[in-house]
Amino acid sequence: MDFINPDHTSWPANILKVHAIGIDTYLENVIYLRADCEVCKSEGFKALTRVVVSFREVEIVATLNVVYSELIHHNEAGLSQIAMKRLNVQNGDLVRIDHLDPVNSLGLVRSKMYGNELAEEAYQQIIHDIVKGRYSNIEVAAFITACSANNLTIPEITGLTKAMIFSGKRLNWNKDMVPDKHCVGGLPGNRTTPIVVSILAAAGLTIPKTSSKAITSPAGTADVISTFTNANLTLEELQYVVQKENGCMAWGGGVHLSPADDLLITVEKALDVDSEGQMIASVLSKKVAAGATHVVIDIPVGKTAKVRSAEEAEVIRQKMEAVAAAINLKLKVVLTDGSQPVGRGIGPALEALDVLAVLRNEENAPEDLRERAVMLAAEMLEISGTVGQGQGKVRASEILLSGEAYQKFLRICKAQGGFREPVVGKFTFEVLSTVFGKVLEIDNRKLARIAKLAGAPKAKGAGMLFLSPLGREIQVGDVLFTLYAEAEGELEYAKEFLSNLNEVLVIG
Amino acid sequence: MDFINPDHTSWPANILKVHAIGIDTYLENVIYLRADCEVCKSEGFKALTRVVVSFREVEIVATLNVVYSELIHHNEAGLSQIAMKRLNVQNGDLVRIDHLDPVNSLGLVRSKMYGNELAEEAYQQIIHDIVKGRYSNIEVAAFITACSANNLTIPEITGLTKAMIFSGKRLNWNKDMVPDKHCVGGLPGNRTTPIVVSILAAAGLTIPKTSSKAITSPAGTADVISTFTNANLTLEELQYVVQKENGCMAWGGGVHLSPADDLLITVEKALDVDSEGQMIASVLSKKVAAGATHVVIDIPVGKTAKVRSAEEAEVIRQKMEAVAAAINLKLKVVLTDGSQPVGRGIGPALEALDVLAVLRNEENAPEDLRERAVMLAAEMLEISGTVGQGQGKVRASEILLSGEAYQKFLRICKAQGGFREPVVGKFTFEVLSTVFGKVLEIDNRKLARIAKLAGAPKAKGAGMLFLSPLGREIQVGDVLFTLYAEAEGELEYAKEFLSNLNEVLVIG
Known part of the structure; x- marks a missing residue:
């Protein structure tokens, strides 16, 4: 009517x-x-x-x-x-x-609310209607809540994953093997992607990497990339860059590979819920849509990371592997240390400087970031069969230390529109310790909050240089971290938060 | 900050x-x-x-x-x-x-999403924040979804009920016994309230009745009342009317007895979900807030009513009784026939005419409406101890047939601002049968939809006069129902729906 x-x-x-x-x-x-x-x-x-x-x-x-x-x-x-x-x-x-005629698939959402297991086709109908914009935000919220916690079985997560793959475009690289990586976020500074892409592309693998912008964190990989090159590629541009250089570093939102996911994530973030099933469907569907065949997943585990215990990580690993098997995706899950930030920078430009220091083999390059990037590249070299088992690290290190990775990085940047040096904020403030002792605990979430108050990720040069890793011996007057902002007002917001410094860092 | x-x-x-x-x-x-x-x-x-x-x-x-x-x-x-x-x-x-600082009680909502049982205090915090406007609609949707289906235990429903009672004002009538009634909606024309209030107030009982406006139906009791008197009373006016006449017929929204419920219902209706636990908490908290001590609940049961089977009704009855016991409310649940509309009118003024016909003891007054009203009034006379067990019907009929109820009705209307005759829409259309046979089935929901298309409840004179009860022998050319509208365009909308007439009425 x-x-x-x-x-x-x-x-x-x-x-x-x-x-x-x-x-x-x-x-x-x-x-x-x-x-x-x-x-x-x-x-x-x-x-x-x-x-x-x-x-x-x-x-x-x-x-x-x-x-x-x-x-x-x-x-x-x-x-x-x-x-x-x-x-x-x-x-x-x-x-x-x-x-607006009644949206029939909402009946399926109600059925899910009642705890019923839905068939694959039900997920297809729901996702189809969500992509068509037929669900209001509160209806999306109801769907997300009904699927939250551990309410989805493996066949359901598989159904949701497939529905999300079919909801958008799907790239085809005409290769038997297209590797990809993903980190189940939550760890400030964990910016391995540009390094891993550079190493693998230099090794001759095809890696059409797309990344997301920050939603609740001070920097997403796409925010970091955009401080040194153009990340906002169209699908055609992305295909051109990959054809030319084997790899790319693009913002996923620009190529609309997972329109359903973009809509679900908005509401999920507003609700601050992480539904395990939806997270798995989101990650795996994006990889498949981007044309990946072999995927390494990095799950940082730590008290203030997204995944808080090894047991929790193990459950996610098992479910991911089961769903990946059902959709013919080769998958390796790696659990990593999530107890503290990676590298020193938190915020787009500051994290980019860490990435560049590693790629350029600078003497003061953050060792933890280098090691993580090499480890992930090594895993991908091994699962792709490019090198034999146990040979990955040697080969990845070789490519990085020889400067091949950096040269490849520069060529990819050039193909994406050119390389430029990241610029950090000109307003800075050094936070000094008023106590002495050893750094015993770090609250990653609160560090992220401070960097956001300073203006990250919107102000690309804002954030902090974090100088107090676990175990460091601190003297009174030592610099714990340096705040960076692009506007004086934002620096002030971040400073206001410092009265709770003992909740951010435990020194004793 | x-x-x-x-x-x-x-x-x-x-x-x-x-x-x-x-x-x-x-x-x-x-x-x-x-x-x-x-x-x-x-x-x-x-x-x-x-x-x-x-x-x-x-x-x-x-x-x-x-x-x-x-x-x-x-x-x-x-x-x-x-x-x-x-x-x-x-x-x-x-x-x-x-x-806006983070809303702490959202952590409790997330806990509920994970299937945990929440304590009474948790519901108090959640409801407090909802009333303060701290939840967005999607957060309310998440709360409703997390509490949907049978996710709430009896202690949880009790906790939610208490939280909703405490969230607003609570009336006190200084009486040991204040009766109230409620119908778990879904049946067009089931407008017993003005009749029941008139009978009980005439019997000397204190019945401060508040009712709701339609949200998804063609008429709520408050919509019907507003066609013959002023239903929009302030709390002071309501108290004055009850003091003067023992009873009132007011719109509940005007007295803000359950601010939490008003907010929850908006989102529930938009989601089209009826969470059993929330429905029970909503109904019982409103009664207690209005000062009721003894409550009769009418649950119409029918394939196209809100409650579709006797089993479903039985579950609701048991839960309601358990919660009522926990909050010291005397409760009687009555299951009634929900297979077809009550009376003939559907829509505010048309239903009001049925109510008046019964109160005035008119010859053609709808017998089914009269019987239901007498039965409910009788139950209340009995549970309140006004008459002995089994004596209720006789006494209620007496008050109605003697005209005492109608006189009381007119006095209540006068106290509320005066009585006026309801006015029906001037654009009408008779829907004639093209087939013959017996009326075998009626879809209450589709009848309601047609009345809404004709303009109800916004257009108070719109709706239909339904003339085809179950079992009626229909000849070709008989009037099945008459549409009423206040605007020609709205009459057209309703007529468009008539092409699906066989989905509304099964004649065979």
């Missing part, structure tokens, strides 16, 4: 002129209609009413907000920025508004 | 002038800030960012929308209508914007 009444011969009431209202509602499509327009009257204005808005072949679902002022004129529909972008409309274009 | 930087001596960046933007976002508080204002820059603009907005002693949490146009001037904050109302501000007032 729609609003066009076939008996009316006048201009249809559900065709309205777009008014670019200039409101950014983040990822939520909002349509602003006058209270006295036909559509408002027909739909009624209940809780969270949603309507279908279409322009040419594109169709979105938008939440209705009713306007009682003169913001919107007669026969106009205001659209939020994301709605305009998704519809690809300009001010003055004519859009059509229709009633 | 807030945005005021103590080092700044200039005007604080987080004090902004209210701009009434005239956008109705329903129950969601939205604040519209310029992209270049300090608060936007400090908070960053991530998914679904929320900030605290305060004015004098009132504090709300609002979702941040960023404005890139000239809708909002420098040093201004646009507020959605509900946000202005809740803050009680006018255009030009100065409000203060602060960072």
Whole structure:
């Protein structure tokens, strides 16, 4: 049913002129209609009413907000920025508004709420409707909650993974073996990707690496990459770079490989829940969509990392391996130390400097970052069969120490648009110790919080240089870490947090 | 932490002038800030960012929308209508914007997601934060989903019920016995409340009845009442009416007895889920908050009613009784026939006419409505000890047939602001049968849908007169039901639905 009444011969009431209202509602499509327009009257204005808005072949679902002022004129529909972008409309274009028919797959979500196991096809329907924008945020929240904790069986996670793969594009590299890596985040400074990509591409492997931007952390790999090269590649550009240099370092969001995941993650992060099943489906579907055949997963384990115990990591490992087997993906899970930050930098540019120091074999390059990158590259060389078992580390180190990796890194940057030196924030503040003793414990989450208050990841040069690894002997007056900011105000925000310094670092 | 930087001596960046933007976002508080204002820059603009907005002693949490146009001037904050109302501000007032600290009780919601049983105190914290507006809609959705299906134990439902009672006002009538009734909805036309209230108040019982408006149905009891008197009483008015006439028929939303429930129900309805535990807590907490001591619950059971089987009803009965016992509420649950609409009217004014016909003892008054009302009044006379066991029906019938109930009804209406005759819509359409046979099945939900398309409950005179009860022998050309609308366009919408008539009524 729609609003066009076939008996009316006048201009249809559900065709309205777009008014670019200039409101950014983040990822939520909002349509602003006058209270006295036909559509408002027909739909009624209940809780969270949603309507279908279409322009040419594109169709979105938008939440209705009713306007009682003169913001919107007669026969106009205001659209939020994301709605305009998704519809690809300009001010003055004519859009059509229709009633939203009931979304059938919500019945499946309700069934999941009741604890039932859903079939693979159910996940396909749900993900299809989510990608079409037919779910409101609260409906996505209900789906995420119903699938949270350990509510999904292995066949269900497999079904969800497949549904997410089918929901978007899938790259094909015409290779028997395409390696990829992923880190189940949560550890500041753990920026191995540019080093691993450089080593493997130099070794002749095809590694079309896509990474994410930070959502709740002070830096995502894509944020770090964008401080030294262009990470925002189109699919065509990505294919060109990989063809030319075997590898790339791109922002995954630019190539829309997993549109379902982008939507789910927004709500998951807002809820601050990490559903195990959805995390596994998210990671594995992205890898498969990017064309990967062999994947190494890094799970840092530590009290203040995302995964807090070896037991928890073991459960994830087993589930990941089972799902990977079901979708014909070769997978290796590596558990790593998650008790403290990796390297010294926290924040996009500061982490990039650590990466460059390792690639350039600088004397003061952070050893822990180098070791982790070599270890992961080694695992990938081994599972891909490029070298024999136990030969990975030697080969990866060789490529790194000889400068081959750095040369490859520079060539990839060049293909992506050129290399530039990362620039750190010009406002700095050294945090000095008022006590002496040994560094006994580090709260990774609070360090991340301080770096974010200083402006990271939005301010690319902001964050901190962390100088107090576990076990360091601290004297009164020693620099524990240095804050970096791009604006004085942001430096002040970060400084305000320092009154709780003993919750960040335990020195005793 | 807030945005005021103590080092700044200039005007604080987080004090902004209210701009009434005239956008109705329903129950969601939205604040519209310029992209270049300090608060936007400090908070960053991530998914679904929320900030605290305060004015004098009132504090709300609002979702941040960023404005890139000239809708909002420098040093201004646009507020959605509900946000202005809740803050009680006018255009030009100065409000203060602060960072929203993490909401601790969300950790309890996550624990519930993981299947843990929560303590009574946990529900108090969660409900407290929900009432304070600290949960976003998606967080409320997560809470509702985590508590859905049969995820709550009896002690948990009890804890939730108590938390909801404590979250708002609680009336005290200084009586040992205050009866109340509630129907677990879903049956069109089941409008016994005005009749039951009139009988019991005439019998000398104190019955301070509050009812709800329709959310997904074509009429709530409060919608029906508002067609013949003023239902929108303040707490003081309600107390005056009850003092004067023993009973009242008021809209519950006007007296804010259960602020938590109002917020939960909005999201529940949008999700179209009925969590058993939350339904029980919602119903019982409202009764206790209204001061009731003895409650009769009507559960219509039928294939297209809310409760679909006797087994399901039995489970609800047992749980309700257990929770009622735990909070010292005397409770009687009555299962009734839910296979077809009650009376003939569906829609506010049309249902009111049925109610009046029964109260006035009109010859053609719907017998089924009369019987149900008498039965419920009888149960309440009995559980309250006003009459002996088995004497209720006789006494209730007596009060109704003698006209005492109608006189009491008119006096209550007068105390509430006066009685007026309900007015039905002037656009009508008779739906004729094209087949003959017996009415074998009725889809209550589809009848409700048609009445809503005709404009109910917003258009008070809209809906239908349903003339085809189960078992009626239908001839070709007989009127099955008559549509009523207040606008021609709405009549057309309802008529469009008639092509699926065989899904609404099975005649054979």
